[in-house]
Amino acid sequence: MAIRGPAGISISNTGILLICICCMMLFIYTFRGSISEQTSGIYNTKFEREYKISEVLSAAIFLSEKAGRLVKEIRDEDQLQEQSKGETKEGVNDPLTQGDLESHRLIVKGFKKAFPALNLVSEEHEEESVEGVIGPSISHPDIAKILAGELPIAAKDITVWVDPLDATKEYTERLTQYVTVMACIAVKGVPVAGVIRKPFDDETYWAWVGHGTSDNLAHLAVSKETEKLRVIVSLSHAGEVKDIAERAFAPRAVEVTGAGGSGFKTMEVIKGTQDVYVHTTLIKKWDICSGDAILRALGGKQTDLRGEEINYMHNLDPKAEHGLIATMHDHETYRVKLQSTSNS
Numbered sequence: 001m002a003i004r005g006p007a008g009i010s011i012s013n014t015g016i017l018l019i020c021i022c023c024m025m026l027f028i029y030t031f032r033g034s035i036s037e038q039t040s041g042i043y044n045t046k047f048e049r050e051y052k053i054s055e056v057l058s059a060a061i062f063l064s065e066k067a068g069r070l071v072k073e074i075r076d077e078d079q080l081q082e083q084s085k086g087e088t089k090e091g092v093n094d095p096l097t098q099g100d101l102e103s104h105r106l107i108v109k110g111f112k113k114a115f116p117a118l119n120l121v122s123e124e125h126e127e128e129s130v131e132g133v134i135g136p137s138i139s140h141p142d143i144a145k146i147l148a149g150e151l152p153i154a155a156k157d158i159t160v161w162v163d164p165l166d167a168t169k170e171y172t173e174r175l176t177q178y179v180t181v182m183a184c185i186a187v188k189g190v191p192v193a194g195v196i197r198k199p200f201d202d203e204t205y206w207a208w209v210g211h212g213t214s215d216n217l218a219h220l221a222v223s224k225e226t227e228k229l230r231v232i233v234s235l236s237h238a239g240e241v242k243d244i245a246e247r248a249f250a251p252r253a254v255e256v257t258g259a260g261g262s263g264f265k266t267m268e269v270i271k272g273t274q275d276v277y278v279h280t281t282l283i284k285k286w287d288i289c290s291g292d293a294i295l296r297a298l299g300g301k302q303t304d305l306r307g308e309e310i311n312y313m314h315n316l317d318p319k320a321e322h323g324l325i326a327t328m329h330d331h332e333t334y335r336v337k338l339q340s341t342s343n344s
Contacts, residue, residue, distance in 0.1 A: 049117035050152035053185060053208065056115060056160065057193045058140035060183035061206055063110045066136075067103040068181045068199030071165055074099040075176060075200075082172055095168050100124055103164035103181060110136040111162075117155035119314035122162040123286045146212035159186045159314040161289040167261030170235075176200040180263030184289030186312035194293030196263045205267065207297035217298065220271060228255040232265045232274040241278055248341035249334075266291030269326055270298060276334050279324040280305070280342065285312055288324060295326060302326040305339050 074080065080097040104124035111120055113135040160183060165171060167178040179200055185193040193208040207213040229249050233241040238258035245254045257274065259265050262283065268274040270291075289312050292302045303309055305323035325335050 049155035051115055051118070051155055051158060052150055052152050053158075053187070053193060054140075054143050054147055054150055055138040056118070056158065056185050057195070057206065057208055058138050058143050059111060059114050059136040060160070060185065060193070060195045061140055061143075061204060062136040063107045064181045064183050064195045064197040065204055066110075067106045067164060068197040068204075070106060071099045071103050071171075071179065071181060072176075072199040074102065075171060075174075080172060093169065095172050096124075097165070097168060097172060099171060100165045100168055104162070107162050107164055107181075107183065109133045111160055114138055115155070119156070119159040120162065121159060121286060121314050121318060122164060123284065124164060142214065143208070143212075146208070153187055157188050159189075159312055160184065161186065161286045161312060163263070163286040163290070166263045166287060170260035175260055178260035178264045180261055180267075182263050182286070182290040184286075184293055184312070186289060186293075189311040189313040189316075190309075191289050191293035191296065191312055194290030194297075196267060196290050196294065198264075198267075205270075205294060207294040209293060209297045211297075213294075213297055217270070217294070220298075226275075228253040230255050230257065230273070230275045232257045232259055232268050232277050234258065234265075234279060235260050237280065241280055244280070244338065244341050245278070248337040262287040263291060266295065266302075266326055269328055270294060270300065272328070275327065275329075277324070277326040278338065281323060283320050283324055285310065285318045285320055288320065288326075291326060295328070298328070300326065300328040301331040303331070303335065305335065305342065307332070307335055307339075 074097070080099060083096045085094040085096050101124060104122055108120060108122055110133065111118055113133045163182040166180045166182055170176070170178040177200065179198070181197040181199060183195045184191055193206070195204065195206045197204050203216060205214055205217055207217060229245070229252055231241065231245050231254055233256060235258040238256055242254070242256040245256060259268070265277045269277045288302065288310065292310065295302050303325060304320060305325055310320050325331070325338065327334055
């Protein structure tokens with residue numbers, strides 16, 4: 001059946017259908033921007049979203065500082081509600097506190113609210129709704145000063161690693177100087193920006209590789225070689241590493257310091273109070289990503305004990321199985337001596 005128009009033109013049902021389809025396609029093409037914005041959860045997938053590192057880093061600073069205040073408040077008010085996650089590989093109790101959980105919730109919810117397509121890996125694993133959550137600030141005045149033609153990066157290539165409370169065991173023992181809150185940004189597995197917040201010292205350290213650092217990192221004195229090689233290690237296996245280090249660096253004297261928290265130990269190397277941070281057993285990537293990024297930004301280096309850089313892609317094993325060495329200078333010299341001694 002055909003319909004005759006006012007000019008005597010005959011239009012078939014098929015023609016009418018084709019005209020309707022063309023009109024629909026024109027409508028979708030014209031308004032596709034507003035449609036995708038209104039239905040972002042459906043159409044803007046991880047493969048379509050892009051984010052600026054400056055904004056993700058600004059949020060990381062904001063959330064780490066806010067979580068740090070919460071961690072301190074819970075400790076000050078003695079509201080830890082301590083549990084145990086079991087024992088570490090070294091046989092040490094691995095506690096979980098309200099400080100860990102509340103910090104995790106605050107940081108993860110904040111990131112998900114501001115950047116819903118980000119790949120996010122946290123030490124804790126609770127699934128939390130972002131309904132009603134107020135998003136973090138994604139603009140930081142110090143970061144705004146160092147921006148120069150920044151281009152956004154595909155969300156699928158960005159992974160944020162979160163350690164909501166590093167040095168939990170020391171936190172429970174009131175050894176709060178070791179406690180940090182950390183967030184790290186990796187692009188295609190490479191750490192490009194990191195935040196280390198020391199809530200009990202009210203200090204925030206951050207760095208963005210190739211762009212800049214927090215003021216408290218910009219004016220650090222370059223460490224000078226001392227008579228003794230200063231090695232910082234975990235409290236749980238200081239004796240074991242002391243034996244290896246003394247044999248590796250003989251005849252040079254070695255001073256081994258045991259400390260809690262990977263973030264704390266890395267910062268001691270960065271600040272020049274220690275020469276080498278060594279960890280000889282398995283360690284999790286959320287413990288070490290932020291320090292890795294800050295070291296890179298300042299010209300330092302972190303690898304596993306084989307000399308390989310650690311890959312921080314979200315879909316890989318979060319465990320770094322082959323230990324760790326972090327330095328600000330002479331990295332390969334120290335690493336080779338340690339590796340050869342450990343293997344002998």
